[in-house]
Amino acid sequence: MSLVLTLAKRQFRSYFNGPTAYIVLGLVLFVLGFLFWETFFLYDRASVREMFNYLRAILVVATPALTMNLIAEEKRTGTIELLLTMPVTDVQVLAGKFLGVLGLFGVLVLLTLPYPIAVSTLGPLDWGPVFSGYLGLFLQGAAMLAIGLMASTVSENQIVAFFVALVLTAFFATIGMLVPLLPASLGHVFEYMSFGYHFEGLARGVVDLRAVVYFTSLTTIAGLLSLYVLESRRFR
Amino acid sequence: MDGLMTEAMIRADSLSKRYGAVEALKEASFVVNRGEIVGFLGPNGAGKTTTMKILTGYISPTSGRAEVAGHDVETDSVEARRAIGYLPEHTPLYTEMLVSEYLEYVAEMRGYKGAEAKKRIKKVVEETDLGAKLGAEIRALSKGYRQRVGLAQALVHEPPILILDEPLSGLDPNQAAGVRDLIRALGRERTVILSTHNLAEVQVTCQRVLIIAGGRLVADDTPEGLTASRGRPRLLVTMKREPSFDASAFEARLRALSAVENVRAIGLDDPGEIAFELTSASGADARAEVFHAAVESRGVLLGLERRGGDLEDVFRSLTTEASKERAS
DSSP, X not given: OHHHHHHHHHHHHHHHHSSHHHHHHHHHHHHHHHHHHHHHHHHTOSOOHXXXXXXXXXXXXXXXXXXXXXXXXXXXXXXXXHHHTSSOOHHHHHHHHHHHHHHHHHHHHHHTTHHHHHHHHHSXXXXXXXXXXXXXXXXXXXXXXXXXXXXXXXXXXXXXXXXXXXXXXXXXXXXXXXXXXXXXXXXXXXXXXXXXXXXXXHHHTXXXXXXXXXXXXXXXXXXXXXXXXXXXXXXX | OXXXXXXXXXXXXXXXXXXXXXXXXXXXXXXXXXXXXXXXXXXXTSSHHHHXXXXXTSSOOSEEEEEETTEETTTTHHHHHHTEEEEOTTOOOOTTSBHHHHHHHHHHHTTOOHHHHXXXXXXXXXXXXXXXXXXXXXXXXXXXXXXXXXXXXXXXXXXXXXXXXXXXXXXXXXXXXXXXXXXHHHTTSSEEEEEESOHHHHHHHOXXXXXXXXXXXXXXXXXXXXXXHHSOOEEEEEEEOOTTOOHHHHHHHHHHOTTEEEEEEEOTTOSSEXXXXXXXXXXXXXXXXXXXXXXXXXXXXXXXXEEOOXXXXXXXXXXXXHHHHHHO
């Protein structure tokens, strides 16, 4: 476990050694602030539901930017070889990478806390849905990051990793919109696969176990696929 | 003591590796004993790096098995890796980190914390002479210093085995000399296997040479043993240049000698002397015949020197044999 934390720490720090953390976090907060406050007074409601929706949309682009370098960059520079010949297992390496980027995502989430706090000073904010919304945001973020990790193990090109992750996360984020166009049976399947369907309940303040299972399953599946791809180097 | 010296630290048993249709390594078997510095020699793409990647547990062999410090690299991979310090080709490092930060990270990955980690780092920094560069970003270092950082990371856990993939390529002669001395010093108490295609390197650094070509191990011997058994001994004949001495007639006379196979005139533009390099058939000693030939040509014999074949000859002949075999 301590090896996983060592890896996570290095990954987390590496974001701050370069411009990545500052650019991505700065841009996300700037765009979010702009979108949220511009419409906030039009709605004239003491709620942060819109903030979650904007943020989840922005994350479709932002999480691939955070994950694209995870493994791809190590493959390109060859550091992956030193990493994977340390006395660690491939699972520990992936877990460390994932925790490292999840930590940075956690920082991003914390940096949005001033919004609900500000809103609560303007009107009677119901904190229940805010907490469950943050839980949902964190779960969905973890799933998106795991998908990004998988995309980053597939290629040694960060740009490829970015677009693969973008397409996959955009798929889960937008598939719900197709539901009205589809026959009911297929529609249900698509609806169940979408981020939005599971997030809805959490945003209303309902902590539905099915939503938790959905996001954690997606995270686990993406993690296992990453492991499979990473281990395949041995036998190619 | 004798038993300790011959303890096998690396044992490869008919290792084969296939990448798709390409057979990168074919049934390679060898043993490296404790305290040996072994040079792994071969043209590019011969299978050196593949072998090292298998030994360090980065990839799996298609067939065959390997043991490092008594641990199977496949079934007991993490334990095997603890015994190895590895420097991959091109010295991949996290260039955005400071040297000190990077070594701290490596120490932590090797399971050292606090005072123990500090002690280990201090020791490798001394060994690799990195003291002045601890606060530098790795990306700002020269290639020679990067190589030192690469070696330092391989030494933090004091491994009994060092596996170095082309540790001297890309260094200028001064840097190479420094790193070479370092490797030799490290090899006094460790088992070292290093790959290179620099033959001079092997002769000065290694006690034993494994030559690999086309994925096959084609030789396993000491550098001296290889040149003695495979290299063609040559004779260097130096004659004084004078008006009375007919060089071309002398050359023809040498060619006619029964013990001589081939003659090559060298140093033709030297005004004072002229030299001939003779290769003798099946190692026969042609010195007496050459002396008589010189006397008969009324020439002054300035030098008569017997030279062993060099490793380069051996390398060329072994590796081209292998590629011919592959073509047929």
